[in-house]
Amino acid sequence: MKGILLVNLGSPKSTRVEDVKEYLDEFLMDEKVIDYRWFFRSLLVQGIILRTRPAKSAEAYKTVWTDEGSPLIVITKQIQQKLQKLVDIPVEIGMRYSEPSIESGIRSLTEKGVTEIVLFPLYPQYAMSTTETVVDKAEEVRKKHFPNVRISYVQPFYNRDIYIDCLAESIREKLPENYDALQFSYHGVPERHIYKTDPTNTCNLNDCCSRAENPSHQFCYRHQCYKTTELVTEKLNIPREKTVVSFQSRLGKDKWMEPYTDETLDALPKKGVKNLAIVCPAFVSDCLETLEEISVEGRDEFLHAGGENFHYIPCLNDEDRWIKVVKTLCEEKLNDFYFV
Known part of the structure; x- marks a missing residue:
């Protein structure tokens, strides 16, 4: 059975300084984001940045937070819901950082019987700190927890x-x-x-x-x-x-x-x-x-x-025309499973 996993960047659980600090720690300690050796990355992030930035970022998040939560999470869920109405296979979401995680997204799909996943990193352009780290994380999770699952990745679509x-x-x-x-x-x-x-x-x-x-x-x-x-x-x-x-x-x-x-x-x-x-x-x-x-x-x-x-x-968000693009790009990768 096939399924779709939409992956976005992620967001703090709330605007509390502690939650923002936890999110920034996971995000900035990713070697694909700050590509220093671990010791120097830790010194910079945990020794300097996380001492002052979480409080400032928490105030910034408060200015955009909605009743439903983080705009990025809310919009990604809206994309998922609209896409689900257009396809007859399960659609889940995962975030590279924080929750819902890539692991939880894959698990939700496997619990529905999915063994072949089209994973869509929601980034038009390719970068080490976006597309590449999503693919690396998904492969790490797959090998560790879901070795029998096959994943096909939607490629950057900046010029499609x-x-x-x-x-x-x-x-x-x-x-x-x-x-x-x-x-x-x-x-x-x-x-x-x-x-x-x-x-x-x-x-x-x-x-x-x-x-x-x-x-x-x-x-x-x-x-x-x-x-x-x-x-x-x-x-x-x-x-x-x-x-x-x-x-x-x-x-x-x-x-x-x-x-x-x-x-x-x-x-x-x-x-x-x-x-x-x-x-x-x-x-x-x-x-x-x-x-x-x-x-x-x-x-x-x-x-x-x-x-x-x-x-x-504004960004494309959950515009109907964008949902149709997401559907088309996912369907192209679904065809990959027929020829392997």
Whole structure:
């Protein structure tokens, strides 16, 4: 019997500082997120970050928390429920960090008789700290607890026509009539992650992202972000001079992918951009990074710098057209089991 497991990042159990600290500990101690050796990672995370950041993050989570709980968890459940109505096999969810876990999601499926799982990491672009860590964790759990279960993974879909059409139409409906620029803000990653995930050793973070073909493209988060932007703006018929790409949410003093979103928001009004629309295509579900970091903090930064109108465009969330894309991508992987 076949089943589907939708996997997203995860969220604290509540806005209590203790729960946020527990979540951040699991998240930041993942070697795919902070890729230092264990001793130095532990020193940084448990010796420095977790002494101050949980209280600040807890306050931020309080500004976006809903009556049902974390927006990311609530929206992922809504996607699950809508998808379940479109397919005749079980659909469960799992989070890379915190609960419900990937293990609990797989267990729920196996208790229903599922032995073949399509696991869908809900990230359009490939990165070591997103898609790769989900796959690694799922394989670790499978080998340890469910050795007779087979898992097929939905691949990054950043350039798939069905996704680009879906995202473009969603943006088109929400784009204000008058805007000076449309900013695409993607979650940032340290530059070294780009090189670490490139087994071809052909990435140079300079001109290779813009090449039509390069062996590293299937592993390069930066290329995939720019490609998503290019395809969406082409679909929307937006001039290149009216689009901006930036990267948010950097941590620490290491070199992260540039340009940075906060610095870009501060600079745009000085370049004549007074009316800004902004979208976050690294996320399919609204969460702390979109609802608080961009929609609140980003708005304040832009307006304080001289901007006049700031319009945040929500993620795809549980839009019906997005659910149909999820269904199609899952069904493609379900076919894999027929040919093994």
